[in-house]
Amino acid sequence: MSTHDKPPILVTGAGRRVGLHIAQRLLDDGHPVIAHYHRPSEAIEALVARGAIPIQAAFDRAEGAHALVAAVRGQAVSLRAIVHNASAFTPTPTDMDAADAMFEHFFSIHMRTPYLINNGLIDLLRAAAAVTPTDIVHITDIFAVSPNPAFDIYCATKAGLENLSRSFAMRYAPQVKVNTLQPGPILFKDSHTEAMRQRVLAETPLGREGGPEAVYRALRALLDNDYLTGTAIQVDGGRHLTR
Numbered sequence: 001m002s003t004h005d006k007p008p009i010l011v012t013g014a015g016r017r018v019g020l021h022i023a024q025r026l027l028d029d030g031h032p033v034i035a036h037y038h039r040p041s042e043a044i045e046a047l048v049a050r051g052a053i054p055i056q057a058a059f060d061r062a063e064g065a066h067a068l069v070a071a072v073r074g075q076a077v078s079l080r081a082i083v084h085n086a087s088a089f090t091p092t093p094t095d096m097d098a099a100d101a102m103f104e105h106f107f108s109i110h111m112r113t114p115y116l117i118n119n120g121l122i123d124l125l126r127a128a129a130a131v132t133p134t135d136i137v138h139i140t141d142i143f144a145v146s147p148n149p150a151f152d153i154y155c156a157t158k159a160g161l162e163n164l165s166r167s168f169a170m171r172y173a174p175q176v177k178v179n180t181l182q183p184g185p186i187l188f189k190d191s192h193t194e195a196m197r198q199r200v201l202a203e204t205p206l207g208r209e210g211g212p213e214a215v216y217r218a219l220r221a222l223l224d225n226d227y228l229t230g231t232a233i234q235v236d237g238g239r240h241l242t243r
């Protein structure tokens with residue numbers, strides 16, 4: 001089946017960092033890619049130059065997910081997979097009004113958006129299931145299982161996504177496999193000080209950042225195995241053992 005005949009893979013948050021790497025590597029491996037992005041980036045333009053289909057949407061409100069579903073349906077009649085990578089990550093503010101606003105924001109991005117996208121596009125995944133295994137992959141976090149209280153709202157909404165993923169695995173079987181990836185110290189932010197990085201890596205048995213390729217290889221393991229659903233892969237250098 002040529003690339004052009006293959007059902008595309010939708011990646012959310014493909015404009016930078018891990019999502020961008022996933023989109024690049026899926027293109028390397030011959031998959032057509034629909035690349036969702038939030039803020040414009042030169043990287044998105046480079047993906048488009050490689051044939052990816054760009055779709056912009058903000059997931060803070062339900063309208064963003066509905067708009068993405070409509071845009072994908074205008075571009076494809078089937079889907080090989082959906083990779084839910086989009087996410088926000090900040091510590092919970094002490095001000096309760098700000099924390100209240102963060103709850104809505106993180107619930108929308110981490111739980112409502114995957115829910116609405118999956119339900120809005122499941123028929124495209126089922127259409128592809130006639131000729132290929134199909135997948136939904138939710139990227140959560142080891143913190144979903146073992147939370148960091150400084151990031152309690154982030155962790156709780158990622159835990160909610162873990163739970164939704166298991167419901168989807170039961171609901172969409174046998175046509176569609178549904179799993180999660182639980183990254184650990186994959187890619188620090190520029191805001192992480194050296195002391196913060198060393199503290200995290202001291203809790204990490206393999207002692208180093210995993211890098212985006214570690215996430216891609218775990219994604220490949222899910223895509224390439226037709227007997228995995230309802231499960232999670234921890235991509236964390238063993239950090240879940242020490243938290």
Ligand SMILES: NC(=O)C1=CN([C@@H]2O[C@H](COP(=O)(O)OP(=O)(O)OC[C@H]3O[C@@H](n4cnc5c(N)ncnc54)[C@H](OP(=O)(O)O)[C@@H]3O)[C@@H](O)[C@H]2O)C=CC1
Nearest residue numbers: 013017018038039058059060085086087141183184186187
């Ligand atoms: N980096 C790490 O070490 C770890 C990462 N993870 C998980 O792995 C995934 C990728 O991580 P990473 O690349 O570091 O994540 P980033 O926070 O760097 O990027 C997340 C992506 O989500 C998009 N996004 C953020 N807010 C919104 C919004 N309101 N609407 C639509 N899209 C939005 C961002 O777009 P934009 O920047 O344009 O707003 C970006 O493309 C995430 O799900 C993360 O939670 C889990 C544990 C560790």
Ligand SMILES: Nc1nc2c(c(=O)[nH]1)N=C([C@H](O)[C@@H](O)CO)CN2
Nearest residue numbers: 087088089184185186187188189200
């Ligand atoms: N959306 C994001 N989620 C997470 C990020 C990130 O940069 N964006 N980073 C982390 C931390 O690096 C953590 O894994 C190590 O302390 C967690 N989630």
